[in-house]
Amino acid sequence: MHAPRLEITDSHTSSSKKQEIKVVVPLSRLFTDYVVDHLLPLAFIVLTSGSVFFFPLEEGLGERAAVVMSVVLTIVAFKFMTEAKIPPVPYVLQLLLLLLLLRLYCYCYRC
Numbered sequence: 001m002h003a004p005r006l007e008i009t010d011s012h013t014s015s016s017k018k019q020e021i022k023v024v025v026p027l028s029r030l031f032t033d034y035v036v037d038h039l040l041p042l043a044f045i046v047l048t049s050g051s052v053f054f055f056p057l058e059e060g061l062g063e064r065a066a067v068v069m070s071v072v073l074t075i076v077a078f079k080f081m082t083e084a085k086i087p088p089v090p091y092v093l094q095l096l097l098l099l100l101l102l103r104l105y106c107y108c109y110r111c
Contacts, residue, residue, distance in 0.1 A: 002026040038082060038095055042102060045074050049106050072106050075099060 007022040049071040052064040079099045086093065 034095070042075070042078065042098070045071060045078065046102055046106065068106055072103055075103050075106065 004023060004025045007024060009020045009022075011018045011020065049068055052067050055063050055067075079096065082095060082099070086095075
């Protein structure tokens with residue numbers, strides 16, 4: 001990790017002189033927490049939806065649809081739990097975008 005540093009800049013205009021001081025503090029996060037807390041459970045949930053291919057075709061669509069809807073509802077609940085932990089920001093987080101794409105995957109591909 002790098003040490004914090006100060007940046008001092010001067011700006012001159014015709015009527016005034018300004019000095020700006022910035023403190024730059026490099027920060028980093030460990031990504032393993034996100035992988036263990038979010039991505040691994042999501043991967044397990046989505047892989048569970050793949051079990052619909054092991055149901056016999058003679059049983060019809062009802063059993064498959066029940067599994068897929070359960071998985072989709074689980075992903076929605078996971079999204080609400082994740083949003084409660086993450087502070088609100090004015091842009092879309094990659095994790096929330098991944099949750100949306102996984103829901104679409106379960107809707108379109110598995111049914």
